[in-house]
Amino acid sequence: EPEVTQTPSHQVTQMGQEVILRCVPISNHLYFYWYRQILGQKVEFLVSFYNNEISEKSEIFDDQFSVERPDGSNFTLKIRSTKLEDSAMYFCASSVGQGKETQYFGPGTRLLVL
Amino acid sequence: DQQVKQNSPSLSVQEGRISILNCDYTNSMFDYFLWYKKYPAEGPTFLISISSIKDKNEDGRFTVFLNKSAKHLSLHIVPSQPGDSAVYFCAASGVGGTSYGKLTFGQGTILTVHP
Numbered sequence: 001e002p003e004v005t006q007t008p009s010h011q012v013t014q015m016g017q018e019v020i021l022r023c024v025p026i027s028n029h030l031y032f033y034w035y036r037q038i039l040g041q042k043v044e045f046l047v048s049f050y051n052n053e054i055s056e057k058s059e060i061f062d063d064q065f066s067v068e069r070p071d072g073s074n075f076t077l078k079i080r081s082t083k084l085e086d087s088a089m090y091f092c093a094s095s096v097g098q099g100k101e102t103q104y105f106g107p108g109t110r111l112l113v114l
Numbered sequence: 115d116q117q118v119k120q121n122s123p124s125l126s127v128q129e130g131r132i133s134i135l136n137c138d139y140t141n142s143m144f145d146y147f148l149w150y151k152k153y154p155a156e157g158p159t160f161l162i163s164i165s166s167i168k169d170k171n172e173d174g175r176f177t178v179f180l181n182k183s184a185k186h187l188s189l190h191i192v193p194s195q196p197g198d199s200a201v202y203f204c205a206a207s208g209v210g211g212t213s214y215g216k217l218t219f220g221q222g223t224i225l226t227v228h229p
Contacts, residue, residue, distance in 0.1 A: 002155070006157075006172075031215065033216070033217075035217075042219050042220070042221055042222075043158065043203065043205075043217075043219040044219070045216040045217060045218070047217055048215045055215060056215055056216055058216075077206075091157050091158070097213040099146065099207070099215065100145070100146040100165055100207075102148060102160050102163055103160075103217060104160060105150070105157035105158045106157050106159075107155075107156050107157045108156070108157045109156075113225070
């Protein structure tokens with residue numbers, strides 16, 4: 001069964017450093033998402049992406065964040081200058097369509113900012 | 115953001131009995147609801163969904179009920195098995211406005227099924 005994959009599974013970085021989290025969505029899916037879960041908190045929406053453009057973003061997704069689909073398979077989340085509060089589990093998801101469509105999640109990347 | 119709430123942080127059930135997980139929402143624009151199951155250090159796994167035009171959807175041991183007037187949904191697992199022990203998240207999305215295309219999650223309920 002097709003699944004969303006994410007790399008790395010764990011990332012430790014120093015505050016102020018740039019990190020890139022990578023995702024390979026399910027191949028026939030057209031919509032891509034990033035969510036995060038800070039320890040002990042809810043899963044929170046960050047951004048949705050379709051047709052090489054951001055279609056929606058949350059207030060969390062400020063200028064420090066960017067997303068890109070650099071090729072036909074990868075979908076990346078870049079944090080330019082990490083802060084301590086960026087430490088969280090980051091989940092990539094994809095769906096065939098939007099609206100009443102199921103989003104399928106990857107296993108996540110645990111980011112720790114020191 | 116309390117648009118989706120799961121008021122029970124945990125639920126303990128005996129194997130073979132019914133597990134009922136509850137979820138309430140406040141945003142009337144939500145029209146699609148999903149339940150995900152999550153194990154530690156893994157991503158949410160899709161279980162079952164329901165559109166707002168229905169009041170029930172069933173898939174094997176899992177049934178989701180939607181009460182639109184009460185803005186309430188529930189997930190029933192019958193019979194419960196020890197492998198069902200996990201965190202269960204309710205999520206919602208809607209058409210139009212700011213909820214279109216994004217999922218809003220509840221806090222999760224930890225289900226423990228005892229042998």
